[in-house]
Amino acid sequence: MTEAKTRRAPEARADEPARLILLDAADNVLIAVRAVAPGDLLVIDGAALAAPENVPAGHKLARTDLRAGEKVLKYGAPIGAATRAVARGAHVHTHNLRSDYIATHSREEDAT
Amino acid sequence: MKGYLRQDGRKGIRNVIVVAYLVECAHHVARAIVTRSDDLDVHLIGFPGCFPNKYAARMMEALCAHPNVGGALLVSLGCESFNRSALARAVEASGRPVETLVIQESGGTVASVAAGVEAVRRLKRAAAAEPAEMSLDELVVGTICGGSDATSGITANPAVGRCFDMLIANGAACIFEETGELLGCERIMAERAATPELGEEIRRAVEKAERYYRALGFSSFAPGNAEGGLTTIEEKSMGAYAKSGASPISGLIKPGDRPPGGGLYLLDVVPDGEPRFGFPNIADNAEIVELIACGAHLTLFTTGRGSVVGSAISPVVKICANPDTYRKLAGDMDVNAGRILEGGASLDAVGEEIFELVKATASGRRTVSEALGHQEFILTYKRFEPIGPACLPRAAAG
Known part of the structure; x- marks a missing residue:
């Protein structure tokens, strides 16, 4: 989709855990500071696992296994609900997270 | 910090002359005046609609009398709904120099642009001020x-x-x-x-x-x-x-x-x-x-x-x-x-x-x-x- 999705930062090394940000203790998603590739080492709440899939820089990945319908929390606040089960470490985005307010639109739709 | 003291007591951090078109039909002339003036402190603003709108009138008044604005040139085609006299009176009441240019009464594009460039020069002189201390x-x-x-x-x-x-x-x-x-x-x-x-x-x-x-x-x-x-x-x-x-x-x-x-x-x-x-x-x-x-x-x-x-x-x-x-x-x-x-x-x-x-x-x-x-x-x-x-x-x- 975008160049950022495939680009790896030069300093990223497979043997070091990916840098992840937890914005609020209540959150069930983490932010990838740099793009994560499948197999990269993730350390989530002290437990190591291999990244199951690509997560572009700045995007979210699941901190815990999420159930379908479960509220997704970021900044300690609900940002929508999971539309299907999401495994720990997986990418959380428009394919599995929906707004509780107004649905997100893509470039293909128009106002008419 | 330094600011330009205005009549209402507010201070501006810039001393801009705005050239404001009052309908899209006057946009080109207004833009040409700004381009010809070739001055970072002469700015183009305007409202494109020909139908009246209270919000737009209020906004234009607030913008033309903004503390960063030292004077205003209003550019009208002539037949649009926008109440140019009311806007000019409001700017004048705020203590700022203001001029109005009506294209239909000013000989069309070429003459209006030339008159507008002159008007901007006069407004710049009239708005010249030394900045005062600002906190x-x-x-x-x-x-x-x-x-x-x-x-x-x-x-x-x-x-x-x-x-x-x-x-x-x-x-x-x-x-x-x-x-x-x-x-x-x-x-x-x-x-x-x-x-x-x-x-x-x-x-x-x-x-x-x-x-x-x-x-x-x-x-x-x-x-x-x-x-x-x-x-x-x-x-x-x-x-x-x-x-x-x-x-x-x-x-x-x-x-x-x-x-x-x-x-x-x-x-x-x-x-x-x-x-x-x-x-x-x-x-x-x-x-x-x-x-x-x-x-x-x-x-x-x-x-x-x-x-x-x-x-x-x-x-x-x-x-x-x-x-x-x-x-x-x-x-x-x-x-x-x-x-x-x-x-x-x-x-x-x-x-x-x-x-x-x-x-x-x-x-x-x-x-x-x-x-x-x-x-x-x-x-x-x-x-x-x-x-x-x-x-x-x-x-x-x-």
């Missing part, structure tokens, strides 16, 4: 985010929030906005309101925004937001909300209302009543114009994907949230808040840097977009009811 408690600062991505809510927005807290502690008035980009924040925002009644007004304003956007079928969320890692409007909202800092919310205002004193204000930009004229704000600059109409001397603009815009009348300070974007667009940015992600600076340090830049900009230093000649401006049709007494509790009590 932070006389300053009004707005903030907006545009081209947001997932870094915006982690770096640039909370850094602006830190800067807002410092400005407010020094008595400045700070304005954040776009209730349509605060969906999901209504409860926590209401808890920060100075009074429970104001909290209720804030909740109602966000509900109105949700109804309005729902009726239009879109939230205030661009495809680039999703490409940048934001998934839902409430996620974007929480990131945008970080710009407001941690100060109590002193009031809820609408476009053209001026903060009655220092403190933090929420600007409600979503029209009242049934959706009538389309999207509340068709692009970022429409929101910047409304912040300026509330008296903002300058605007702090955070961007993740990378916006390049500036504005007519009030300088725009660009704060880049994303370090990759900064590397691509460094020539358009004033602050690299992406350093926070890469370990090069703390949120507090970048907040302090923005605070210092606000003071430097208010003292006359050009921002990057200003020096590049960015003077974007959009004003379209809207409709608002006046705010209720609960919206400004301190003013109502005083």
Whole structure:
């Protein structure tokens, strides 16, 4: 989709855990500071696992296994609900997270 | 800091001459006058519509009598609905020199442009003034985010929030906005309101925004937001909300209302009543114009994907949230808040840097977009009811 999705930062090394940000203790998603590739080492709440899939820089990945319908929390606040089960470490985005307010639109739709 | 003292007691941080077209039919002539004047402090503004609109009239009045404006040239075709005499009288009453050029009575394009260039020269001379001492408690600062991505809510927005807290502690008035980009924040925002009644007004304003956007079928969320890692409007909202800092919310205002004193204000930009004229704000600059109409001397603009815009009348300070974007667009940015992600600076340090830049900009230093000649401006049709007494509790009590 975008160049950022495939680009790896030069300093990223497979043997070091990916840098992840937890914005609020209540959150069930983490932010990838740099793009994560499948197999990269993730350390989530002290437990190591291999990244199951690509997560572009700045995007979210699941901190815990999420159930379908479960509220997704970021900044300690609900940002929508999971539309299907999401495994720990997986990418959380428009394919599995929906707004509780107004649905997100893509470039293909128009106002008419 | 130095400011230009105006008759109403406010001070401006620039001494701009505005050339204002009063209908799209006068746009070309007005733009030619600005281009020929070749002066960074001669700005083009205007309203394109031929039908009357109270909001647009009020906005044009507030903009032509903005503290950063020293004088105004009104450019009319001649037959449009806009009440040019009322606007000219209002600008004159504000103590500013004003001239009106009517194209149908001035010999058409060539003669009107020549007359307009002369008028701008006269206005520049008439508006010339020595700046006086100005303090932070006389300053009004707005903030907006545009081209947001997932870094915006982690770096640039909370850094602006830190800067807002410092400005407010020094008595400045700070304005954040776009209730349509605060969906999901209504409860926590209401808890920060100075009074429970104001909290209720804030909740109602966000509900109105949700109804309005729902009726239009879109939230205030661009495809680039999703490409940048934001998934839902409430996620974007929480990131945008970080710009407001941690100060109590002193009031809820609408476009053209001026903060009655220092403190933090929420600007409600979503029209009242049934959706009538389309999207509340068709692009970022429409929101910047409304912040300026509330008296903002300058605007702090955070961007993740990378916006390049500036504005007519009030300088725009660009704060880049994303370090990759900064590397691509460094020539358009004033602050690299992406350093926070890469370990090069703390949120507090970048907040302090923005605070210092606000003071430097208010003292006359050009921002990057200003020096590049960015003077974007959009004003379209809207409709608002006046705010209720609960919206400004301190003013109502005083």
